[in-house]
Every structure is written in structure tokens, then in C-alpha cells.
Amino acid sequence: MHMGVTIKDVARESGCSVTTVSFVLNGKDKNISNETIRRIRQAVDKLGYRPNRLAVSLVTKKTRIIGLIIPDNCNQFFGNVSKVIETYAWANNYNIIYGNSGNDGLRDIEYINMFIDRRTDGIMLVKSSAPQQETEEKLAQLIAGTEIPLVTLDRTIAGANVSSFSVDNRKGGYIAARHLLELGHRKIGCYTGPRNVSSADERTEGYKAALAEYRVAFDPSLLFEGDYQMGRAHEAFLHFRAKGVTAVFAQNDVMAFGLYREMQKAGLSIPGHLSIVGFDDNVMSDIMQPPLTTVRQPIESMSVSAIRHLILRIENADEPMPAQAFCFEPELIERKSTTVLKSERA
Amino acid sequence: MHMGVTIKDVARESGCSVTTVSFVLNGKDKNISNETIRRIRQAVDKLGYRPNRLAVSLVTKKTRIIGLIIPDNCNQFFGNVSKVIETYAWANNYNIIYGNSGNDGLRDIEYINMFIDRRTDGIMLVKSSAPQQETEEKLAQLIAGTEIPLVTLDRTIAGANVSSFSVDNRKGGYIAARHLLELGHRKIGCYTGPRNVSSADERTEGYKAALAEYRVAFDPSLLFEGDYQMGRAHEAFLHFRAKGVTAVFAQNDVMAFGLYREMQKAGLSIPGHLSIVGFDDNVMSDIMQPPLTTVRQPIESMSVSAIRHLILRIENADEPMPAQAFCFEPELIERKSTTVLKSERA
DNA sequence: ACGAATTACTATAACGTTTTACTAATCATT
């Protein structure tokens, strides 16, 4: 019970050396008599001894801690990622130290340094958006310079040799836009994530590809740069109204919800006045009025694959595995927020 | 740059003892000549030395890690709590190891033991619901037996002498029910959180108090026990329909959203056919159609107070502070999901 | 000019484990 019980106390209580105690506690008891084992276990129970993990880590050079960086735990998507990762880690005897970067690239770097200082066994990074060129380079350098296994999730780092796990964003953008095109829309707004964030850029690429396939000229003024949050929804709404679009592809559900709010305030109906397709398949998207048509990311399997891979790398540090980009299939979930274009605009 | 740089290397490089290096690195350099300081800093830079936090913690007996337990990071409310806590901790040079208990009381205990083993400086606990009597007692015992400062957030532990931070749930339940009563409703369903979870029980208490004040007899069959998630929404909906209630107080927003979904599926309107008031003021509640009337919890200030208090306790471990229950004011946010009772039922 | 105080350091014990290399006793083999 008492806090400061050390292995020495157990040794004293059971009348043998700390070496022996350590051996039986770690299952290396081939050469220890049953009687001694019994005495030691008894002493452990009596004193309520639990090994100090700091001391263990110091000598074994393994902490069984994984560092996790996400932009913002309030965001459903990242909250979900974080939960899946922690749960899988826990089941495999790892714990998670986590940090919110707030989409500040410098924070990514600070957290990674902290993880290095704390000797975490691995790092799982969901990179911040809004990266300055310089910061991004520093990040890549920092990663290259450490031996701690690191994998990225959702967003990739330009010019870093690490394994990444993300949905096929290009394809996701493509199927979102194609869906709208098939419904007859031609003036399709694109409410993007932050520029220079791989996921957003790729979704925009896919959007363009679909336009091209349908021989619709790409009009850059139909893009509106968001931040994957709801903050700029009002400006986005104004912009799209001014441009007279009949549909918009919002690059995540949260921004789509922002548009819902603005449409409602303005007394406009979805999909009557505007068709909307989102991205993520947020839990709320099915409950919204109307239910949101969206591109589903397989968050759970992506996250599990990522953490499983990371642990694999940690535990097989000897055999070199080349960095790989793991790509997951997006899926269009058709609900009620999109409809065929009416010939006369509302 | 190289990983295994230790303080000894710095000592060698700068031509002085490790003691001296340690002193200047920790600002205890009153008695160190400027020249030596300069040489040491230079060596540190050259070698890219960063102290091993495990070793530091082992000797200082401080990890600057705080353990956080929440039921489920996917839940907006807990996700928000977790983010606020981590951000405040980070700003004060603490890091967070966190765990999802999945509302399993045994996990709470396992996590706490892990935190003890890892010598976290403090523990912030959002207790799991669904506690068995026995588990709850074990938890209280475990907490009583450790010297690590611990505070609870949102939910309190029966019979444990720890500081708690939560909204005045009783009052919250009261104002929710009173609002409905003022609108003329008399058959008011109560979609509760899990029984034996303090927050839920107290909200129900408040609901009863309001009924009493309006001289409406309390009917236990108007309660339906939920789990703060959306899972049982369908049964809840059926139950309330069968009972012919004209309004329901859902003890959190997520369950209210579940009701939204069911109402919509059934082609029924809110608040036309049913008035609903939620609890939490989830970010989505303003965006739902209709916007949800709900009882706001001041999540941010609750969480900040809790973590601030925890850190205070950690850093003033000597002066004994008695356990206190900190209570925060709920606030009714009136939106569009409630309306006056029409004399003829829909 | 002498002891006391100050300055600029350092050797070493601790923190709580794991692990390597060793010992001493018993057992089996020829």
C-alpha cells in the first residue's frame, strides 16, 4: 500500500537478492526454486509492490509510450482517430501521450522534441495544416534525424521518408464532384480545406479531374479556401451565392454543417436551393436535416492500420521496412442533401 | 544530433564535470564563471544534447505528466474537455497521458494503477458510468491509498474525499423541466443518463423538483434510461410515444439528436409533435434543424478550473487543501426545439 | 597577517530497476 515500496524492500522481506526478485517478476524464473518464488510473490502482495516504470524504462530503453499529435481533439474526426488509436494501443500494452497542435506547425515540432526527450517508443503524427515552408522543412529534418519510428495519418509530409496512412483523397474528391456532375450540376463550388495540406489539395485535384472528365472548364473563382472548421462558413456562403453555384463540394462535413447553418439563416433550402456533398461521414451527417450526402473515410480501419504498423515497426526495429504510403478507399454515401439540377435556377 | 548524447558527453566536450553541466542547464549557475557557462552552452549546441526526461524524473520524482481518464473521446463533450485540459497543461509545461475507459469502471482502476506506476504528478478523472457497487468502492479505496493528487470532473465519486468540478446538474435539470412546464407541458418525458452516475441522477432530481414546484405528480414511467449515447434512441422514442408525452428533457444533446433522427424517420416534427430540450450545448445543437434548446455547461471554464486546481495541488503538495466540490452554473439556451403546448395533441 | 567568507568548481551517492558475470552446491557420467 505504502507508496515508496521498492524492489529492495521486497528482497529484504522475502530474504533474497533484488536480482532474484527481478527475475521472478519478469518470468525469468527457470532457475529459481518454487519455494523462493512463493516467498517473493507473497512479499510482493504483502507490501503492495509495483515496479517503478521510470526506472524500468531507463534501463530497458523502452517506455511503452507512443506520442500522438493531432490538430484539434474537438474535431470529431481527430477525436475519433485519437480514441481508436488509444484503444488499440492500450490493448497492446502501450499508452498514449497526446498533444493538440492547434494547426500550428511549430507545435508539431515542439511535441516531437518532447516525445524524443521522454523517449517514447513511437510517434503517430496527424500533421498540422497551415504549414509554412520553413517549418515543414524543419519538421522533415527533425523526423529524419531521429531513430524513433514515426508514421503519419491523414496528412502526409512533403519530402519525408515515412509511412503514411490516408484515404485516397484524390478519388474522394473525384467521386464527390462526379456525383454532382451526374445530377446535372455544372457550376459547382468547392469549399476547400487549407491550401498546402495534402488532404485538401488532393481532394481539389480530384474535383478538377471530375470536371475535366465532364468537359466542364475549371473556374478557380469557384474555390473558397476554408480551414476544416465552421468559422468561415458565412464568408463561404456569401462567396458561393455571389458566384451563383448550384452545388458545393465541402471538403469536410464540419464545413458542410457550417453551410447548413448559413442556408437556414438565409431561409434557403438544401438541396432545393443548393446541393451539398461533404467529406468524412461524421456521425452527425446522418442526423442533419436533410441528411448529408458525403464521402466516407474508413477512419477506424485507417487508424488501426496505422497504429498496428507503428507498433510492428517498434517491435521489429532491427529489420528495416521501407516507407510506404497506405491508401484507403473512400465511399460515397448518398443521402438527401443533393438533388438533380432544376433547369430554372431557384 | 546523434541520439545517445548524454550529459557526460557534454562534460567531456566542455572540459568540466557533469555536476557543473547540470548546474548551468538548470540555471543554478551563480557560482559558475561566464567562461565556463559559455563553453558548456557551446558544447550543448554542438552535440545537440537534450536531457533524458526519464533519468531526470527518476531523481527529481517529478514527471510533469498528468494522467487523464475519460469515458470516450469520440463524445464531443469529453473530446472538448480533453482538449482544453491538454492545452492548459501544455501551457504550464505538463503533458497528458490519456485513456478511454469505455465506461468500464474496471478500466478506470487499471488506468489509475498505470498512472501510479508511471509516477504521473496528478490525475484528472472523468469517471466511467455504469459503475458496479464493488468497483466504485475499489476505486474510492485506490484513490484514498495514493498520494498522487487527483480531482474529478463532471462526475463525482461516492465516498471519496477528492475535489470535484461539475456543473450544478440538479439546477440544470430543474431549469430544463421548468422551461417545459412554463410552456404548458405536463406530460414530460425524461430521457436520462445511466442510473447511478452522479450527473444523471442529479439532473433527474432537478426535473422532479420542477415538477413538484408546478404541482405535477411525478410519474416514474415517464423516465427512460439511456447511456448518454445515441444507441438506444429508437427504444426511447417508442417508449415516449407510447406514453403520449408532449415534451422530453434529454439529459444530454447526443441523446436529443438521437430523438431528432427517430422523429424525422417517423415523419414527425419538432417541436410540433414533440418539444425537446437537451443538455450540454454541443456545437451541433445550434446547427440542427430545428436548433436545439439546451442547458449549457461551461465546459471550458469547468475544465480549466479543474486542471488549474490540480496543478496547484501538485505544486503545493505541502500545504494541505481540503477537498472541495466546485459547482458551475448551467444556463438555458432557448432555441427552436420547444414550443407551447397546443391544447389538442398532435 | 590571520581566520572567515566567497568563488568556482568536483566526486560521488542516490533514484529503482535490469542484466551480466560470477559462485557454490548438487547431480550425472564415465
Add this chain to the structure above:
DNA sequence: AATGATTAGTAAAACGTTATAGTAATTCGT
């Protein structure tokens, strides 16, 4: 009866820091 293998342990070094108690040289007060 001597040799080798096995059994049942232990002493001590190592992990990378901090912190205590010290030393030797200089400065100061009177």
C-alpha cells in the same frame, strides 16, 4: 573419483540524471 552440467542463487555495473557534501583557491575584514 574426477569432470562436466545443471540448479539456485548473488554482487555489482549500468541506465542518465540531480544534489549533497566537499575542496582548493581567492578575497575580505580587522
